[in-house]
Amino acid sequence: MKTLDTQSVLIDLQYLPSIEFFACIQSFSEIILECNENYIKQSYRNRCYILGSNKTEMLIVPVVDGNKKILIKDMKIDYSQRWNINHWRTISAAYGKSPFYEFYSDYFRNIYDKKHTYLWDLNLEMLTMCLKLLRVSKTIRQTEVYEKEANSTVFDARNLINPKKVSDSSQFYLPSPYQQNFGNEFVPNLSIIDLLFCRGNQATEILKKSMSI
Template structure:
């Protein structure tokens, strides 16, 4: 992918994004989040992956009327299921004994406890919190309308991320192994919280070493 002379990244907003997502963010000073696309099921928009004791765990945020054509910024979270409590229990079980869990846990638990009405607000708060903990500063805005074609100085990364595809190497992300909590074989491209809880203050350096740009 050609990124030369492009200063702005246009990207969809994910729930607790993976490392590939953050390598994209590292490569551009200006970030535009796509707020006016229709919600797409079975994507990172409402799911993430973490490493549990026995397997990779998928955490999914249930939404209301996800089968209908609803703009991502207008999509409401379904709290008829106690998903936020389940998510936090799963995260705590996976990372409670990790080196940096006690330093970062409250940030994420507090967001889940707020019970945001809209998926957009939940995802945005998670994203900005992760950037804060990584000490990464970016200018972030969001779209006012949906545009299929973008300006020449904008790199369009919308729909590039697919949880059904295994990431081996992309134009932005080269998996860089780090010590994880479980297993002998490194699992690449998990949610950023895996890196934060396991490596803490070294997370940004590892992220930079995982970026091909």
């Protein structure tokens, strides 16, 4: 667990990161992104979850040679499926009537229009933009080599946040309900864009309430 003298967190880079991801990094001044690990399938590295009108929807960024051992920073995106157009249409359909959609939508649409070659570059720009919109200032750096055991002065959160773990068992995230677009029951730990589009400038305060470390 985090100690008082631990200011840095080592974590894997996610696609449109989950609220749990942001709840985790809130406690640290420096984010160290693991860029020298092998790509891991069925993880948040290339997927996120949003709330649609009928259900929770999973958005997956298709990659080239996802079954091979390739460093996450070298993993290329597969554009043969026009995924970026489909993702933006799905996001627009889900959040087009949200209170803060018009304030934030262009920032994300511009990123999708860039058609990044590498998944890493896409995810890094998404993370940087989300932090900017949340008005959260962090020092971000990337690993130089892969180390199985993190330095004792760094909190190692690699692979601790993944879709296969339920949010109520998280050591980082304690869901703080907010008004969502659809449904009568709160759906926790969606992509941060759900919180941004629904709550706008209140998102950061809700994140603070969602911290469990």
